[in-house]
Amino acid sequence: MxxxxxxxxxxxxxxxxxxxxxxxxxxxxxxxxxxxxxxxxxxxxxxxxxxxxxxxxxxxxxxxxxxxxxxxxxxxxxxxxxxxxxxxxxxxxxxxxxSELPEYELADRRDEHASTVVRLDVQEALGKIPEAQRLALTLVDMQGMSVAEAADVLEVAEGTIKSRCARGRAALAELLVDKHGEGYVH
Incomplete structure (x- = not known):
């Protein structure tokens, strides 16, 4: 070896x-x-x-x-x-x-286009929620960290991470439903 x-x-x-x-x-x-x-x-x-x-x-x-x-x-x-x-x-x-997002080229194919639009909509909505909620959601929901790991990274209590995630998810759901109507968020 x-x-x-x-x-x-x-x-x-x-x-x-x-x-x-x-x-x-x-x-x-x-x-x-x-x-x-x-x-x-x-x-x-x-x-x-x-x-x-x-x-x-x-x-x-x-x-x-x-x-x-x-x-x-x-x-x-x-x-x-x-x-x-x-x-x-x-x-x-x-x-x-x-408040501007980076420019992204949308793919020509319909499925890729829809997927890209959804990602951009979620990214835009993430940009509208408070930074503390965005960071908690990024670590827990997008990076797959446990609540305990995210609490360590952000140097806050686990309960704070749970609360920030819950409030952040609710805010995202509201922003996405407002943009696309009922049924957009699953």
Whole structure:
């Protein structure tokens, strides 16, 4: 077995520990494992691919530099989510608010077109609900995190996450029904 295969067999915690101990390849393996998921969180949080790209870069640089701050009381992915979400929030605070969504080309095929329209409608509705609710919904409903993991990432109580998700879902349903009439939200 080669050295790189050894890295791919290690747990996230082992990789982070190896990075802190000076292994120059360990963090690269963590990045490779989690970059896509962190990108998805950033895009949903920022609602702007350029801001998301910057936030992911900022977040991974921060994680690389602060790896020794990982206490081990959560999963490495939860720790990374927290760092990426914070990087997104930092980027969003630096940008003047806008209600415009990035332009997306709609697909020609009818099914793809309908799917794209629904995604854009949901994205637009997400942009209209309070940030705290949007972040909770992004982590729980879109990223599949448990309530406990989302609470760790956002550094709030589990009950707060449940409440934000419930209020956010109700607000989304209302916005989507208002836009498309009854039956749009299942």
């Amino acid at each position: 080669t050295y790189l295969e050894d890295l791919s067999q290690q747990t996230d915690r082992d990789l982070l520990a190896a990075h802190c101990a000076g292994d120059q390849d360990a963090f690269g393996e963590l990045f490779k494992r989690h970059k896509d998921r962190m990108w998805a969180v950033a895009v949903r949080t920022c609602r702007d691919p350029e801001l998301a790209a910057d936030a992911v870069q900022d977040g991974f640089i921060s994680a690389f530099r602060r790896a020794d701050s990982f206490r081990g009381d959560a999963q490495v992915t939860t720790w990374l989510h927290r760092i990426i979400v914070n990087a997104c929030l930092d980027r969003l605070r630096r940008v003047k608010p806008t």
